[in-house]
Amino acid sequence: MPVGTKGTVKGLTPAEVRGAGAGVVLGNTYHLYLRPGTELVRDAGGLHGFTGWKGPMLTDSGGYQVFSLSDTRRLSEEGVEFASVYDGSRHVFTPELTTRAQEDLGADIAMVLDECPPADASREYHAASLQRTARWAERSREAHTRRDQAMFGIVQGGLFPDLRRESLRLTTELDFPGYAVGGLSIGESRAEMLEVVSYTAAALPAEKPRYFMGIGDPVGVLQVIGLGVDMFDCVLPTRLARHGAALTPGGRLNLKNARHRRDLGPLDPECRCEACAGYSRAYLAHLVREDELLGHRLVTLHNVHFMGELCRRAREEIRAGSFQEWSEAWVSRYTGGR
Amino acid sequence: MPVGTKGTVKGLTPAEVRGAGAGVVLGNTYHLYLRPGTELVRDAGGLHGFTGWKGPMLTDSGGYQVFSLSDTRRLSEEGVEFASVYDGSRHVFTPELTTRAQEDLGADIAMVLDECPPADASREYHAASLQRTARWAERSREAHTRRDQAMFGIVQGGLFPDLRRESLRLTTELDFPGYAVGGLSIGESRAEMLEVVSYTAAALPAEKPRYFMGIGDPVGVLQVIGLGVDMFDCVLPTRLARHGAALTPGGRLNLKNARHRRDLGPLDPECRCEACAGYSRAYLAHLVREDELLGHRLVTLHNVHFMGELCRRAREEIRAGSFQEWSEAWVSRYTGGR
Numbered sequence: 001m002p003v004g005t006k007g008t009v010k011g012l013t014p015a016e017v018r019g020a021g022a023g024v025v026l027g028n029t030y031h032l033y034l035r036p037g038t039e040l041v042r043d044a045g046g047l048h049g050f051t052g053w054k055g056p057m058l059t060d061s062g063g064y065q066v067f068s069l070s071d072t073r074r075l076s077e078e079g080v081e082f083a084s085v086y087d088g089s090r091h092v093f094t095p096e097l098t099t100r101a102q103e104d105l106g107a108d109i110a111m112v113l114d115e116c117p118p119a120d121a122s123r124e125y126h127a128a129s130l131q132r133t134a135r136w137a138e139r140s141r142e143a144h145t146r147r148d149q150a151m152f153g154i155v156q157g158g159l160f161p162d163l164r165r166e167s168l169r170l171t172t173e174l175d176f177p178g179y180a181v182g183g184l185s186i187g188e189s190r191a192e193m194l195e196v197v198s199y200t201a202a203a204l205p206a207e208k209p210r211y212f213m214g215i216g217d218p219v220g221v222l223q224v225i226g227l228g229v230d231m232f233d234c235v236l237p238t239r240l241a242r243h244g245a246a247l248t249p250g251g252r253l254n255l256k257n258a259r260h261r262r263d264l265g266p267l268d269p270e271c272r273c274e275a276c277a278g279y280s281r282a283y284l285a286h287l288v289r290e291d292e293l294l295g296h297r298l299v300t301l302h303n304v305h306f307m308g309e310l311c312r313r314a315r316e317e318i319r320a321g322s323f324q325e326w327s328e329a330w331v332s333r334y335t336g337g338r
Numbered sequence: 339m340p341v342g343t344k345g346t347v348k349g350l351t352p353a354e355v356r357g358a359g360a361g362v363v364l365g366n367t368y369h370l371y372l373r374p375g376t377e378l379v380r381d382a383g384g385l386h387g388f389t390g391w392k393g394p395m396l397t398d399s400g401g402y403q404v405f406s407l408s409d410t411r412r413l414s415e416e417g418v419e420f421a422s423v424y425d426g427s428r429h430v431f432t433p434e435l436t437t438r439a440q441e442d443l444g445a446d447i448a449m450v451l452d453e454c455p456p457a458d459a460s461r462e463y464h465a466a467s468l469q470r471t472a473r474w475a476e477r478s479r480e481a482h483t484r485r486d487q488a489m490f491g492i493v494q495g496g497l498f499p500d501l502r503r504e505s506l507r508l509t510t511e512l513d514f515p516g517y518a519v520g521g522l523s524i525g526e527s528r529a530e531m532l533e534v535v536s537y538t539a540a541a542l543p544a545e546k547p548r549y550f551m552g553i554g555d556p557v558g559v560l561q562v563i564g565l566g567v568d569m570f571d572c573v574l575p576t577r578l579a580r581h582g583a584a585l586t587p588g589g590r591l592n593l594k595n596a597r598h599r600r601d602l603g604p605l606d607p608e609c610r611c612e613a614c615a616g617y618s619r620a621y622l623a624h625l626v627r628e629d630e631l632l633g634h635r636l637v638t639l640h641n642v643h644f645m646g647e648l649c650r651r652a653r654e655e656i657r658a659g660s661f662q663e664w665s666e667a668w669v670s671r672y673t674g675g676r
Contacts, residue, residue, distance in 0.1 A: 007624065011631035013612070036599065036624040044602055044620060052616050261374065264382055274351070278390050282382060286345065286374040293349035296631055 046106025359646025384444025
């Protein structure tokens with residue numbers, strides 16, 4: 001899922017995002033609630049009407065941003081009070097409010113409000129926090145009225161297997177149509193992250209979508225797919241693009257590197273996106289160096305296309321029963337080419 | 339002619355520029371000479387090959403930028419030495435060098451190197467300067483070898499009718515296939531500018547294109563067309579767009595204005611560009627306020643489309659013999675709506 005933080009996958013039109021093979025676009029409730037306001041989006045026909053994206057869409061609850069963007073939040077059983085990253089104004093997110101906000105945004109999938117404890121939180125903190133997250137999940141579900149919108153639960157519990165198990169038990173008892181693994185990609189090692197995903201994804205209901213929140217590097221994506229994850233989102237592919245870094249089968253390629261300056265070949269000869277089909281590395285490198293909008297746009301298009309193609313291929317290999325083998329060869333080429 | 343300063347009309351692909359009705363795209367030799375270098379562009383097949391723009395293209399000689407961007411230039415009969423706006427490195431532009439650079443860039447139309455005296459230069463300064471510009475024009479023509487590229491002369495002479503006449507005489511003696519009126523839009527009043535354009539355009543050969551360098555506001559464009567000008571360029575429509583200002587039949591519209599925040603209608607109901615057909619004012623206003631790339635891109639597309647449509651209509655009215663009447667009504671609506 002490419003991330004359309006503020007109602008746009010930065011630089012691209014909905015038609016381009018669709019053409020790049022993206023299945024679901026993610027919107028951030030935190031940002032859209034503050035700017036331009038979820039009521040305005042509702043009046044414009046929800047995010048679909050407001051942004052022109054016709055495909056499936058998911059909104060997070062805003063919880064992650066509250067806990068990652070604000071230093072001065074105040075947490076209580078009722079909800080969490082925080083200062084807006086835009087203007088410092090104070091707001092309170094409760095399960096009821098973020099559910100209502102997401103109903104106004106009108107995405108196809110909404111998320112419960114959860115607490116995201118910091119990476120260094122203690123076992124005791126996590127144990128209490130996951131109980132509150134479960135109570136918030138129940139309140140989110142109770143507040144949820146839209147029949148045309150699914151709501152997913154979120155499993156927390158840090159890096160503690162028994163706490164993950166407990167959070168999973170409490171969350172699945174509420175019988176959501178899909179579940180996310182939350183609270184990862186926040187500073188733990190890749191091995192720790194994969195271990196948690198491994199036993200959590202395996203314990204989640206097999207017939208319901210499993211969503212890993214916040215992974216977007218190609219290797220990580222293949223690793224979590226291998227562990228049974230069906231959905232994931234990350235700003236990485238689009239953010240990298242704006243810094244001039246392109247994803248290619250041979251690894252991450254920095255277009256600001258001097259060796260691309262006179263390279264008249266395509267960015268990625270195996271790619272069929274507009275950036276690779278229509279322009280040379282030398283031209284893209286020039287645009288990126290000059291901080292030209294078209295450069296950000298074309299490299300973003302390529303990276304979203306690259307991830308879409310990677311996932312399309314992964315689905316194909318899963319169906320053919322050859323995912324593991326293909327995935328290992330793919331990762332070896334990607335990491336060897338760096 | 340939309341301006342593609344550094345080899346891109348900021349934010350747009352060549353196909354979009356074409357679709358917006360642009361006839362000719364302008365490239366700036368000053369910028370392209372310094373970054374990425376005209377030899378690299380030559381090796382990539384000229385600006386057409388490098389940027390992917392298939393239509394007609396014009397490059398200026400870089401003279402205007404040397405005189406407007408650099409404070410520490412040193413002018414001599416040979417040429418002009420200046421400090422790069424990018425890194426302060428010293429360079430010398432001579433008629434021979436800018437001709438060669440433009441041959442490397444490979445546009446369909448190149449310009450002679452001219453001196454652009456400051457707005458407050460004296461009559462004596464202008465009188466001497468236009469003589470040098472004429473000598474530089476001759477040297478540019480002598481250095482010019484590409485048979486598939488036209489080279490235009492430039493008339494200088496400030497706001498002095500007799501000096502303009504003298505510059506025009508010297509320049510047309512060299513028998514270029516087209517002529518530009520230079521040295522305007524640099525601080526003089528609109529009335530002074532129109533007066534110079536009026537008598538200069540009228541005295542230029544009627545069978546050859548007349549190019550006014552540096553006008554892009556819709557009213558000014560219609561005024562100079564009315565005086566016999568065939569070609570003009572300006573960064574205004576694209577620069578305005580990046581500041582959130584859209585051109586509409588009712589005048590310039592600032593999308594940051596609070597009254598557009600909840601307006602779910604199109605930016606310009608009479609326009610058929612992608613921005614007006616696919617998005618609401620409220621969405622565009624949101625993108626512009628959030629400084630989103632897609633906002634800059636869509637408003638740029640609209641403004642280029644708006645100017646293309648204005649010129650298409652102007653050609654139609656000229657052919658129908660109704661230009662003057664139509665133009666006055668158009669200007670009255672545009673200025674009345676502000």
